[in-house]
Amino acid sequence: MDAMTFVLFGATGDLAKRKIYPALYNLYVDQKMPKAFSVIGLGRRELSDADFQANVEKSLHEFSRQKPEEASQIRDFIGAFRYCSLNNTKLEDYTRLLQLVEQREQELDIPANRMFYMSVAPEFFEPIALNIQESGLGNTKGWKKLIIEKPFGHDLQSARELNEKLSNTFAEEEIYRIDHFLGKPMVQNIETLTYANPVIQALWSNRYIANVQITASETVGVEERAAYYDQSGALRDMFQNHMLQLLMMIALHLPKRCTPQEIQYKKKKIAEALRPLTKENVASEVVRAQYGAGELQGSSVVGYLDEPGIPAGSQNETYVAARLWLDDPFWSEVPFYIRTGKRMAEKSTRIVIEFKSPLKTGHESENTMAPNLLTLEIGPGESMSLQLNAKNPLNQGEVEPMHMTFKSGERNVPEAYENLIFDAMRGDATFFAHWNEVELAWQWVQPIQEAFAAGAIPLDTYNAGSGGPESADRLTAENGFRWW
Numbered sequence: 398m399d400a401m402t403f404v405l406f407g408a409t410g411d412l413a414k415r416k417i418y419p420a421l422y423n424l425y426v427d428q429k430m431p432k433a434f435s436v437i438g439l440g441r442r443e444l445s446d447a448d449f450q451a452n453v454e455k456s457l458h459e460f461s462r463q464k465p466e467e468a469s470q471i472r473d474f475i476g477a478f479r480y481c482s483l484n485n486t487k488l489e490d491y492t493r494l495l496q497l498v499e500q501r502e503q504e505l506d507i508p509a510n511r512m513f514y515m516s517v518a519p520e521f522f523e524p525i526a527l528n529i530q531e532s533g534l535g536n537t538k539g540w541k542k543l544i545i546e547k548p549f550g551h552d553l554q555s556a557r558e559l560n561e562k563l564s565n566t567f568a569e570e571e572i573y574r575i576d577h578f579l580g581k582p583m584v585q586n587i588e589t590l591t592y593a594n595p596v597i598q599a600l601w602s603n604r605y606i607a608n609v610q611i612t613a614s615e616t617v618g619v620e621e622r623a624a625y626y627d628q629s630g631a632l633r634d635m636f637q638n639h640m641l642q643l644l645m646m647i648a649l650h651l652p653k654r655c656t657p658q659e660i661q662y663k664k665k666k667i668a669e670a671l672r673p674l675t676k677e678n679v680a681s682e683v684v685r686a687q688y689g690a691g692e693l694q695g696s697s698v699v700g701y702l703d704e705p706g707i708p709a710g711s712q713n714e715t716y717v718a719a720r721l722w723l724d725d726p727f728w729s730e731v732p733f734y735i736r737t738g739k740r741m742a743e744k745s746t747r748i749v750i751e752f753k754s755p756l757k758t759g760h761e762s763e764n765t766m767a768p769n770l771l772t773l774e775i776g777p778g779e780s781m782s783l784q785l786n787a788k789n790p791l792n793q794g795e796v797e798p799m800h801m802t803f804k805s806g807e808r809n810v811p812e813a814y815e816n817l818i819f820d821a822m823r824g825d826a827t828f829f830a831h832w833n834e835v836e837l838a839w840q841w842v843q844p845i846q847e848a849f850a851a852g853a854i855p856l857d858t859y860n861a862g863s864g865g866p867e868s869a870d871r872l873t874a875e876n877g878f879r880w881w
């Protein structure tokens with residue numbers, strides 16, 4: 398692993414505290430950080446290096462997967478951190494930053510390899526990239542890379558503009574667009590599952606698969622993010638990025654272990670194969686809804702419109718479900734159902750593959766037999782479970798479902814941000830969103846955005862703590878299925 402300087406914009410923010418510092422620390426403990434590295438934290442507020450280091454240490458005690466125990470290890474780790482007060486939009490502030498970066502490179506005697514991480518609000522993505530270029534920070538003799546947070550644009554046009562601007566400073570292969578769902582261990586496992594298991598590989602097509610269901614249900618509501626979420630909604634916040642990325646990953650055909658470039662190529666092919674929605678059919682393929690008041694885990698919770706900061710009469714969706722089709726030889730005629738919502742009964746992100754009914758046997762129990770299901774539980778907790786049918790030993794005439802389940806159990810597995818930062822450091826883009834995928838995903842959701850804006854799709858309601866709006870059942874039922 399190359400020695401490097403990690404330049405973090407948004408170092409005093411929530412994401413840095415909860416995810417980025419713990420990720421760096423766990424990589425350090427697991428000896429996955431370079432032998433020599435320096436971290437430069439940036440934000441507007443004035444902090445001394447000591448204050449900054451104390452904040453980082455506090456975040457590790459609170460949020461790290463592996464709790465810091467050895468004082469010397471912690472000291473060594475946070476000793477690599479320096480702070481520089483900077484306004485993202487002021488070019489003159491970058492002169493001080495460049496000086497500090499160069500000074501640290503000299504002190505540590507490391508090459509000018511620079512990893513820039515934009516953990517700031519999206520309106521700063523463009524000015525930061527420009528200032529990195531203008532200040533000379535980007536003209537390095539070593540490598541430079543950019544990790545960029547979501548959201549990447551708020552529609553097709555703004556995403557294209559952002560990409561265009563970033564490309565003046567960073568080449569595509571230098572940009573690592575974070576989609577943290579791609580860092581989740583079970584999602585990273587999909588690739589291996591499909592190429593390393595002949596049993597699964599043989600079944601991975603429309604010949605055996607009846608439908609694919611991707612669910613991300615959350616119990617949390619809008620929390621303290623009203624200003625962002627009311628502009629974003631479930632479509633932009635979850636569907637365009639995380640959910641479509643899961644679809645691309647699960648639909649991949651991997652006859653062998655592939656390079657990052659091959660995976661990106663295959664994901665692009667899947668995204669291109671998504672059958673476009675039209676003005677005429679969008680309302681029949683998409684359901685949107687907003688949560689009302691309800692009961693969740695024994696407590697009453699308010700509806701979306703009564704959440705702090707939500708404007709009266711907001712028509713923003715907190716739930717989206719859709720039926721998608723891939724015009725691809727492997728997947729034609731297989732519906733993909735996607736749903737995601739806030740304030741639902743349970744927190745669960747999962748993919749369920751429903752297999753076609755068993756071969757016709759003429760046996761009377763055939764119609765009542767449960768389908769074979771392969772369930773990949775992505776979080777919280779990870780498991781993989783296969784539902785098969787077996788004879789009930791107490792009633793020999795009866796066929797009943799049985800489950801074979803693998804749980805990752807007590808293993809203290811790395812978190813998404815650890816996996817992703819590690820991959821970016823070593824230059825592996827397999828689990829990052831390539832521009833082609835991002836652009837195609839925005840292109841696919843555009844008719845939905847337009848239909849929402851025009852009020853062409855009714856905004857249904859569902860009670861907080863429920864399984865979502867009943868109207869979503871239509872999407873599966875119309876093809877003879879149900880949600881799992």
Ligand SMILES: NC(=O)C1=CN([C@@H]2O[C@H](COP(=O)(O)OP(=O)(O)OC[C@H]3O[C@@H](n4cnc5c(N)ncnc54)[C@H](OP(=O)(O)O)[C@@H]3O)[C@@H](O)[C@H]2O)C=CC1
Pocket residue numbers: 406407408409410411412413439440441442483484485486515516517518519546547548
């Ligand atoms: N928090 C989360 O769970 C998630 C966040 N994200 C994304 O990560 C990014 C950061 O989010 P989050 O950490 O929550 O945001 P916060 O609002 O908590 O932090 C924003 C950071 O930006 C800095 N900042 C704001 N304005 C300026 C400025 N003009 N110049 C320099 N620094 C500035 C702030 O520092 P200061 O106040 O000192 O200036 C602070 O460090 C966003 O893109 C978000 O969408 C993505 C997924 C989850």
Ligand SMILES: O=C1O[C@H](COP(=O)(O)O)[C@@H](O)[C@H](O)[C@H]1O
Pocket residue numbers: 615617634635746776
């Ligand atoms: O990106 C986001 O993801 C979270 C859900 O992530 P998870 O890892 O907790 O499943 C979601 O709550 C948030 O609204 C969205 O911005």
